[in-house]
Amino acid sequence: MQRIISGKQVKKIDQAYISHAQITSTQLMERAAKAFYQWFCSTFEREKAVGIYVGTGNNGGDGLAIARLLHESGYKVKVIFCGDLNKASEDFSINKNLLPESVGFFPFDAANPPIPEEEIIVDAVFGVGINRPLEGEYLDLINHMNQVRAHRVSVDMPSGLPADELLEGAAFEADYTVSFQFPKFSLLLPEHAKYTGTLVVKDIGIDMGFFDEQESNRFWVGSPKVGALHRKFHAFSHKGDFGKVLLVGGSYGKIGAILLSTKAALRTGSGLVSTFCPSCGVEIIQSGVPEAMVIPGKGEKELAPPLDISAFDAVGVGPGMGQAESSAILLKELLESAKVPMVLDADALNILATHKDWYGFLEGHILTPHLKEFERLAGVCENQIQRLALARDFAIKHQCVLVLKGAHTCTNLPNGDQYFNSSGTPYLGTGGTGDVLTGVITSFLGQGYSPENAAITGIFHHGLAGNIAAKEKLRGMLASDVIEAIPQTYLDLGLG
The missing domain is CATH 3.40.50.10260 (YjeF N-terminal domain)
Structure with a gap:
């Protein structure tokens, strides 16, 4: 870098x-x-x-x-x-x-x-x-x-x-x-x-x-170095080698968010992808992403425990999950029991911000807040310089990877290093692209990347996919267009 x-x-x-x-x-x-x-x-x-x-x-x-x-x-x-x-x-x-x-x-x-x-x-x-x-x-x-x-x-x-x-x-x-x-x-x-x-x-x-x-301790992330971070697979690699990941989220009216995360994880190269969602979302996920497996929760319209994640290599939590009490109980159980790295996004972060005593469970996990979500987690800031300093301190204190989303998304590592992303387009500022990022990073985690490399590579691929999709779609670009452009990012990086 x-x-x-x-x-x-x-x-x-x-x-x-x-x-x-x-x-x-x-x-x-x-x-x-x-x-x-x-x-x-x-x-x-x-x-x-x-x-x-x-x-x-x-x-x-x-x-x-x-x-x-x-x-x-x-x-x-x-x-x-x-x-x-x-x-x-x-x-x-x-x-x-x-x-x-x-x-x-x-x-x-x-x-x-x-x-x-x-x-x-x-x-x-x-x-x-x-x-x-x-x-x-x-x-x-x-x-x-x-x-x-x-x-x-x-x-x-x-x-x-x-x-x-x-x-x-x-x-x-x-x-x-x-x-x-x-x-x-x-x-x-x-x-x-x-x-x-x-x-x-x-x-x-x-x-x-x-x-x-x-x-x-600041670095600029460009394509040559991102390519070097990728794991190498061989002719005898099978779907188990490419990781078993679980996406957790969705609620009545917001099943689309976890569907986008699920599809993004598959497009990024996960071998096996499962989705845990309320029962109202099972048919939507099954028909929208037939390649994924669905684990129906006990809740009809909202997420609810129990959930056993021991069979998975990585878990992404939060897209569309809502902030119901049952979702908060589920999140706490996951944080307390998780032996695999997790990506926490969206409502998982909003729930976490109201239970700061749970911050002790964040070590080894990845948090992906946008600016408002970050301020709920860490405090209100007057400017970006102050915000970046607070994000760095948060990652060090809780030994997590904190991804501060925005133009030139900044990945804050537990050792105090900050990585600023070079890919991306303003057209990524549309609903659902954050859910896509959750799926991409979770996929890399499941493929055996360290939390640091999963975040850095995931953010770059996500931004590059946005660049590719925006060439034709411009302001009309959708989150699903970004997903469809993910395979091309590997080709652009010489990783086909």
């Missing part, structure tokens, strides 16, 4: 790698510019007019190198700079000298700002180094840029946005942010969504070992 480091550590890594690779800082800057350029060319047509706004530091140097590459490729490019050229960084000056004379190079004048003509503007004013609110001519510049009606792209960081803290004041509002090597922490915060836009992370070739030398 790619370690996420602080803005202050970036310069150290750059310097260490430059020394090790025996290259210049300008050559490393050229790598970053080429990575941005390749993404840009695959996203925007060459007929577009591009305005690149730069400061006079190294981020501005990135912008000048990008301007040169885009100009050479046929884009109509001009550069608007802000700052004292006599105090420019060395790498900025080198790239300024390399800029063709045919590329317009103009100072920004707040009293007479340029008339916007560009169809795309590129923000390369500030990078990770900024640690104070914008003011003066730079504030005027960013306010002007935010008023331009064009596609807006930031290089590495939206100017004005701090790398590791919440924003104070103004920042550039990007449609896309192309971050180099790893996403800076503040790009993962929901409070910064309107500044970050769509996050793109491009590798510029710095070896992972240079990151491992830096202190950080």
Whole structure:
């Protein structure tokens, strides 16, 4: 996994790698510019007019190198700079000298700002180094840029946005942010969504070992590493090897939730899947997922004990189960008796939040709350930074895996590490997709994955399936579309 480091550590890594690779800082800057350029060319047509706004530091140097590459490729490019050229960084000056004379190079004048003509503007004013609110001519510049009606792209960081803290004041509002090597922490915060836009992370070739030398318990989950986490099976593997899992949930009017979890577990590759549901859901599950076995509970419309889970390798509990007293009794019995790992989701979490004395039974299990469910479990938070810190503490204290769902879902491990997911789409924000995730993670648990790897791989596959389904369905995507896309995720990861 790619370690996420602080803005202050970036310069150290750059310097260490430059020394090790025996290259210049300008050559490393050229790598970053080429990575941005390749993404840009695959996203925007060459007929577009591009305005690149730069400061006079190294981020501005990135912008000048990008301007040169885009100009050479046929884009109509001009550069608007802000700052004292006599105090420019060395790498900025080198790239300024390399800029063709045919590329317009103009100072920004707040009293007479340029008339916007560009169809795309590129923000390369500030990078990770900024640690104070914008003011003066730079504030005027960013306010002007935010008023331009064009596609807006930031290089590495939206100017004005701090790398590791919440924003104070103004920042550039990007449609896309192309971050180099790893996403800076503040790009993962929901409070910064309107500044970050769509996050793109491009590798510029710095070896992972240079990151491992830096202190950080945050990691970015990408496809190559997810593929390596998967278990290997062989030609003589049979359905028992792929795990026996049980999904527990459903209540009158909410049988669909546990049906989705059941089907997702099967699509993820479980060998044998059973569902425990109220008697009112037996025919629905049997007809909707004929591959699953159904264990009817004693309750007609709600879940009720007893339930023996000793024959299963993993159990997922909560989708559609409701919060009736009988469901609470069942959950307590499962927590007290479970000798296999469980995934707790939805109403299982809501019931748990009202019985905090049960938290002592959470060791080794996976909890998958969305933001509101998490706050019921752990307490109300003012912002995502506070919420992430509380989630980390919760996982450590109770020695469980806590999956804080949302954009860039964060998996909190018992050792304090936090893994931020890179796959997914806003179109996953529709009813039932959380139930699908429960089935996916439970499936991996049943296949013999550790709770940590089951959560990390399950979340990535779930997000990737959402990406695949959204290509055709867009806002019309349903949770069942995500399930049908799960097999393709294995092919995309080279695991077919």
